[in-house]
Amino acid sequence: MNKLAVTLADQHVSLSLKNPVLTASGTFGYGLEFAPYGDLRKLGGLVVKGLSLVPRDGNPMPRIAETPSGLLNSVGLQNCGVEAFLRHKLPLLPSADVPIIANLYGASEEDFASLAGILGAEPAIAALEVNVSCPNVKQGGAAFGQDPFAAAAVTEAVRKNAGDKPVIVKLSPNVSDLAAIARVCEAAGATAISCINSLSAMAVDLAGRKPLLGNVLGGLSGPAVKPVALRCVWQVCRAVSIPVIGVGGISSAEDVLEFILVGATAVQIGTANILRPDSVFRIVQDLPAACEKYGVERWEDLRGKLAVD
Amino acid sequence: MAHPLLSRETVLDLVPFGDSSQAGRYALRLSLPKWEAWSPGQFVMIRPVEPAADVLLPRPFSICLVTRRDLVLFFQVAGRATAGMARLTPGSRVVIWGPLGSPLAVEPHVPTLLLAGGMGIVPFIGYVHQHPTPWELSMEFGHRLPLSCYPFDSVNEKILVDPHLEKTPSHRDAFLAFVDARIGEYAASGLILACGPAPFLRAVQTSALRHRARTQLCLETRMACGVGACLGCVVRAVVPQDPDIARPLRPDYPAPSALHVQTCTCGPSFWADSILF
Structure with a gap:
């Protein structure tokens, strides 16, 4: 029996993962970019780059800036579009051995519904992750995730069209009440919640008196945001009964355990992949030793067991 | 093309170039990664095993040269990460992944003009050492600091290099006008390869398009x-x-x-x- 296995499930659908470590969308390309650095089949799941109905060219350069312990980006969801992904990328991924999770981005509720219909019918896709939280696009994205009614409508539209695929809704920390948004997504049919997406942020060049990013604003990620992510995951776990996937600054097996301690069922590794392309593989490899070190026999021994007076 | 490989390598030595008044340029010699192959124009990503607290991202560097014993990079201190690299000592460990990216074009029997601006000379070191017919190569090298600040001799020992000191804007303009004329000479039946800072590459691109000259630009991004x-x-x-x-x-x-x-x-x-x- 695999003691590292976890299940993402609601009353209707479920997804079994061989371990709780997934990749975070936007930091792992379409997966194949990382094949030289580790065995993709050993991952708990592979969440690919956000897909839109038609290809997107993304934001102008510069798109990245290094900040203290953080990475600021404004890529703007550049992607090859869902059709090209299904035709050229997906067949090359080891979908029989690792769950491939498609991340969806739409500028309207109709876009999300169409994407869910296309991806929901694809046998090699294990689950859908709905991106209602990208801070780097003007239309859609975070706008859906900041409005509870819109978040619910998008979740419902995807749920209706996704067939029997689990639906994960990825939420933004750039809201005043994340728990409330998570609750409406749960009620609208989400199988799981993933949080957090990057934090809306900026950096400036003092000498040049210019923003460091072409888009002015970007999303902050990396170790700098881990405490924010832990707080958000803890709050969301207390608000919903569906599984929560922790995302934000995770760069070691110990970090994984911390997120499970505050209630997460699984985690996603994001910026760490950009800092070193073998990061997610090393974290998976280190997980059994970290569990032993902290006396974790079963995930139930740790999950949500944070002692709060 | 060979698959890239991530490995931990050991710093063999770090050699400063130029005199103390122009400090900040170094040749970094590392233990040899177990690469199947590499090609000039490719690069590596590098980060110290224990990077400085204020450095998160790895940094890209052109491969300068690979010998049977070592991998040589050449860098200029330009910020926090490269300042940290200048503090590496023999025995320090770094994580590198490579070789990455596309190689520079090699056309053995085609007269090839190499255009380098400043640190843009670096990928051409491996290029001239690996080229099967180096007598087909010539180089124009624009530089602001004395030649001792650059790995100039490593190129000049293999092919003829014409250095152009650019101390003033008029020197720079004269160099770019000269480069434009040289591109014109190679347009009909030659190959041109250019590497350097973006303004230099834009000037080369403008000339190349005007002369319809087959030209590759190796970007620093x-x-x-x-x-x-x-x-x-x-x-x-x-x-x-x-x-x-x-x-x-x-x-x-x-x-x-x-x-x-x-x-x-x-x-x-x-x-x-x-x-x-």
């Missing part, structure tokens, strides 16, 4: 992952109608549209008429 995933180093490239085939074109392709493509995986060398930057 800020990168984050180096493996094509983060889309942080894109350049606008002319691509075929199918947006999934994001590959820069040779001059004989039609030019229907331009898309953002990664410098790290589609480049860093691009044909001059295939990119807008």
